[in-house]
Amino acid sequence: MNFEDITKYIIEYIGDDPNRMDLKDTPERFKQYMDFVFSGYNMTNPIENSSLYRSTSDQMICIKKVSFISHCEHHVAPIIGEISLGYIPDLLIASLGSLLRTVQMFTRRLQIQERIVQQITDFIYEKTQSRGVISLIKAHHHCLICNASVLESDTEMCSLYYNGIFLEDENKRNDFLSTVKN
Numbered sequence: 001m002n003f004e005d006i007t008k009y010i011i012e013y014i015g016d017d018p019n020r021m022d023l024k025d026t027p028e029r030f031k032q033y034m035d036f037v038f039s040g041y042n043m044t045n046p047i048e049n050s051s052l053y054r055s056t057s058d059q060m061i062c063i064k065k066v067s068f069i070s071h072c073e074h075h076v077a078p079i080i081g082e083i084s085l086g087y088i089p090d091l092l093i094a095s096l097g098s099l100l101r102t103v104q105m106f107t108r109r110l111q112i113q114e115r116i117v118q119q120i121t122d123f124i125y126e127k128t129q130s131r132g133v134i135s136l137i138k139a140h141h142h143c144l145i146c147n148a149s150v151l152e153s154d155t156e157m158c159s160l161y162y163n164g165i166f167l168e169d170e171n172k173r174n175d176f177l178s179t180v181k182n
């Protein structure tokens, strides 16, 4: 079965007519959507040596509210949210673009939120050899909306994860949290 046949099968399964005129281009658009939201599987290391620069400071660097879309691996339902990152460099800092691509690489897959936050945090820690990385994710889980049988839900799931110096230093954790709060 090719992708077009699969899409037509799904459209028929949900009770619509796959040959309806207005759905003519839907298989191709659905394929483009799938290729985009699951492109993380095909991304290669986003923090290469060319994305790393010599650090001139040992103070925390924060990136706030990076939007992402992922899909939960249990229901293939969208997880839509934002992540804020902080890290304390040792000798190296990473380009902003490489950090954003790291978020894309781990979110554009079938995921669970706890794993997204761990993978991003530990990957940045390893590649930048920094003193510590901390991440906060807030997201809406669309499978929750379905399970609750309501069409709208403001429920956000939050996950905080940190490693390195943040494990020992509560003040640094609080610095991060107060920086990304608003």
Ligand SMILES: [Zn+2]
Binding pocket: 072, 073, 074, 075, 076, 077, 143, 144
């Ligand atoms: Zn789910």
